[in-house]
Amino acid sequence: MLTRGLSKRFGELVAVDNIDLDIQAREIYGFLGPNGSGKTTAIRMLCGLLTPSAGSVRVLELDIPGDAERLRRRIGYMTQAFSLYDDLSVEENLGFLARIHGLPRYQGGRRIEELLDRYTLRGMRARRAADMSGGQRQRLALAAATLHSPDLLFLDEPTSAVDPENRRDFWEKLFDLVDEGKTILVSTHYMDEAERCHQLAILDTGRLRRQGSPAQLMAELDRRVVEVRGHNLRQVKSRALQIPEVESAAQQGMQLRVLMNAQSAGSAIDILRNSLADADLEMVLARPSLEDVFVASTQDAAP
């Protein structure tokens, strides 16, 4: 999947701004970004559901939006709302979709049985979608999005409504699909989820801020992270935020995690020590996390 200069305007608002993406087959590619950063708009353009204002899109060797109709048969799309029919049972939801996709009756039936097993839905095949838990609905939505065995799967914030255990199981299912040759594009604003992706694009206000594997993005971050321990951390935090080199400070239990734009590790700690002038504070350098990369990326966006 390839985009060059991909952009979308809604009147004055530039929702997606000149984005170049290179997404390899057989990997999970993540869009990480805050609310309103353009993730859904970008996905809708990649699916051919929305016409770009500018730029080119090539997906599965097809030019989009020109070839959108042909693409539609080869992609699955799971939206935040899961797009299930609440009044239909598990089996009816899948049966209805099988007919929409034009699967012959016997083939459709076999595929549904396969999906009921794969996504542990067999025991609840007669249950109405409205009566299922968040995790069960999510599994049904994934079964529905993959019913026609698409090569490419788009998942828009698929785990917003599920607990960590279900989220982990869900990701295992995604890796099974990749193992079978599928490509997956997933949008999220959860760090733990972003860390599971092979590659990531960090989006903010419609712009592509960083692109790479999570490990690469963390290793390449040109910032210093200092953990500060001691008393009165709330007060230390507001003082730290007055220091020009400090980009953000967030408390985690007994420590304050400070993200700094400083030349070297030594200078970061020196600046903090001198500015805070509190001998009781303990300071140690920490390795940047994906959240630090995310915070630094959104700081870059500031005018």
Ligand SMILES: Nc1ncnc2c1ncn2[C@@H]1O[C@H](COP(=O)(O)OP(=O)(O)OP(=O)(O)O)[C@@H](O)[C@H]1O
């Ligand atoms: N059809 C539309 N008309 C006008 N503005 C729109 C439309 N669709 C999206 N936008 C705006 O474009 C921007 C990007 O929205 P988008 O839904 O792509 O962001 P997102 O990153 O998916 O956010 P979220 O995490 O909240 O889903 C937002 O400011 C949104 O209000």
